[in-house]
Amino acid sequence: MGKARGRGMSQDVTWTLKVIANHHLVPDIKLAHNASSDRAWVWNTWAELSDGELQTFSSATRFASTKDAKLFNAAFFKVQQENEAAFAVR
Numbered sequence: 001m002g003k004a005r006g007r008g009m010s011q012d013v014t015w016t017l018k019v020i021a022n023h024h025l026v027p028d029i030k031l032a033h034n035a036s037s038d039r040a041w042v043w044n045t046w047a048e049l050s051d052g053e054l055q056t057f058s059s060a061t062r063f064a065s066t067k068d069a070k071l072f073n074a075a076f077f078k079v080q081q082e083n084e085a086a087f088a089v090r
Contacts, residue, residue: 023047025079026087034060039069041076 023045034040040062047057063069 024087025076025083027080027084029080031073031076034062037062038066039063041069041072 026045029043029045031041031043034042040060042058042060044056044058046054061072063072
């Protein structure tokens with residue numbers, strides 16, 4: 001089984017989509033509600049920079065509706081479960 005990746009998109013005021021996250025959704029990432037909104041999620045992950053150095057990054061996303069935020073949470077969790085075997089320490 002392959003390793004699934006998550007990709008987040010950001011929308012600026014000109015309605016241009018930009019990639020804001022491109023990392024594996026490993027099982028140890030904890031998705032949490034943003035304290036200010038039930039439509040927003042935050043998480044921390046490791047990311048490799050172009051020079052090969054690992055750093056911790058905080059990511060966040062906010063949705064137009066609570067329903068969309070819940071769908072994101074379900075999809076995020078599903079991919080984490082699918083990746084669990086692929087990232088298991090052997």
